[in-house]
Amino acid sequence: MAGMAALSAALPVGAELLSEADAKIDIAPYSLEVSRGRFLKTIAYNQQVPGALLRMQEGRPVTIDVTNHSGNDEIVHWHGMFLPPEVDGAMEEGTPHIAKGATTRYTFTPSPAGFRWYHTHTFAGRDLNKGQYTGQHGFLMIEPRENPARYDQEIFLALHDWRGSLLASDDGSMNPVYDISTINGRTMGFGEPLRVKQGQRVLFHVLNSSATEVHWISFAGHSFHVIALDGNEVPNPATVSMLRLAPAERVSAVVEMNNPGVWTLGEVRKHVMAAGMGVVVEYAGAQGKPRWDQPNDLVWDYLQFGTTVAVSVAETGAVEIPLVFESKFAGHGAMDRFTINGKSFPDTETIALTHDQRYRLIFRNKSTDDHPVHLHRHTFELRRIADQPQTRGILKDVVLVAGGTEVEVEFTASHPGLTLFHCHQQNHMDDGFMMLFRYV
The missing domain is CATH 2.60.40.420 (Cupredoxins -  blue copper proteins)
Incomplete structure (x- = not known):
């Protein structure tokens, strides 16, 4: 299977290729429409959830200006990168917070190549409208220095949970529960489907941006050929029936589009799917109700890839x-x-x-x-x-x-x-x- 060079494809719509020009991120309140007529008040990057897909070239310095209009001190963590602590995005390491109304400039050299992400790194406590409970997350792809191999299509998906409440468990701990779960900020059936063509090889980059929840993802009628975990090439790519992602984990997997129809990609567990965590995948020329094949078991093993x-x-x-x-x-x-x-x-x-x-x-x-x-x-x-x-x-x-x-x-x-x-x-x-x- 192709190595890290295979993790890149033609620049998707909405991506921003960083070169000499600065990129700008504005942190501000946002009303997210998760289903038709149903809005959630949250905090987001550049008035969208997830934030823009940023593409950087490995080894090429970049400058990103971040302005904070959230009403609270904020910070942006560049997750999975080899950065100095003063710009990594954690106050505990020495990265300064971005004060309310202020703009901070992050300048760094991206490394290593692969699928990374960026997100807030602040304290939320019992406030489920702060920190990772919000929409402050975005995709980050660091392109390798060599010319990348290309797939027919590349799709980025972010799994997230919303509008939680705190419940006491049997041992006395307080844990969030949620009534809305989304892929790329939308619930199942809302918005356009993912459109594919028969014979394509589609590279899916899946991120679990949830504050607290592990997610299991299946694609009815298809299998995932996992080639990277957390943006890093695995030595033994393997074909699996589902993906398991803990909070902050990423999986990159190729899917052969060899089963025409209208299908559902989403959470294996019924109650999470019912909360909205699914997306329709539609082959060109196909019509009808999306099909879902319910798996009987939850199956995942890190070690199969090593x-x-x-x-x-x-x-x-x-x-x-x-x-x-x-x-x-x-x-x-x-x-x-x-x-x-x-x-x-x-x-x-x-x-x-x-x-x-x-x-x-x-x-x-x-x-x-x-x-x-x-x-x-x-x-x-x-x-x-x-x-x-x-x-x-x-x-x-x-x-x-x-x-x-x-x-x-x-x-x-x-x-x-x-x-x-x-x-x-x-x-x-x-x-x-x-x-x-x-x-x-």
């Missing part, structure tokens, strides 16, 4: 860093707390890294919650998931650590500066699930 091989820390020269995840529920409406090695941010330990040293992070999740953990400014390699065989070659920046399990990843400390590590579930991050690495 190479199974035992890898010891002695072989890689990695220094082990154990990180234990636990939860402490306050109850009675108080903020819950999540801990890393017994402490919640900002009291978590700041762990020292040596430049160019290899490290193996051992995630031990002793809580009952699943945690999609994200390491800023670096890419890590999956090594072990629960009791499954060890693996090599799967490069990511987010991995879902299921409740009560262990996951091991390795990375090289090659980007000096403060580096944030956190759960990408907004309520978990707000409840203390963050820590910093620092270089010495």
